[in-house]
Amino acid sequence: MRLLFLIALLGLDMCAKDETVAGFGAADRVWHLAELDGSPFPATATLAFPEPGQIAGEAPCNRYSGVMTTPYPWFDAGQLLSTRRACPELEAEQAFLSALTAMTEAEVATGTLILRNAAGREMVFRSAE
Numbered sequence: 001m002r003l004l005f006l007i008a009l010l011g012l013d014m015c016a017k018d019e020t021v022a023g024f025g026a027a028d029r030v031w032h033l034a035e036l037d038g039s040p041f042p043a044t045a046t047l048a049f050p051e052p053g054q055i056a057g058e059a060p061c062n063r064y065s066g067v068m069t070t071p072y073p074w075f076d077a078g079q080l081l082s083t084r085r086a087c088p089e090l091e092a093e094q095a096f097l098s099a100l101t102a103m104t105e106a107e108v109a110t111g112t113l114i115l116r117n118a119a120g121r122e123m124v125f126r127s128a129e
Contacts, residue, residue: 035123059082100115103123
């Protein structure tokens with residue numbers, strides 16, 4: 001009986017593993033957008049994975065957060081919410097948030113996070129650490 005209980009606990013622990021991009025090396029870092037579609041990004045924007053199933057960061061003007069539940073290597077920035085401050089970089093902000101929600105695939109390498117989609121769009125982030 002004790003053995004069955006132990007096996008059940010181990011099974012629950014395995015089910016709790018984060019299967020998103022965060023669980024494959026993107027967590028515990030702040031990612032800074034370096035390039036958008038092959039060009040240097042002209043403003044400051046970040047992406048982080050504060051908890052399993054969540055994304056958050058700073059767009060050029062506003063903070064944002066959202067849901068991330070798709071398994072790696074897939075990426076789906078769902079249900080994004082953001083603050084509503086105005087600033088001179090609103091055009092860059094719109095480009096960032098639009099691109100982020102269009103990404104469908106992720107790749108994590110040492111210090112680099114690349115998001116891309118089938119249409120050829122790409123976002124290259126560098127780790128702050």
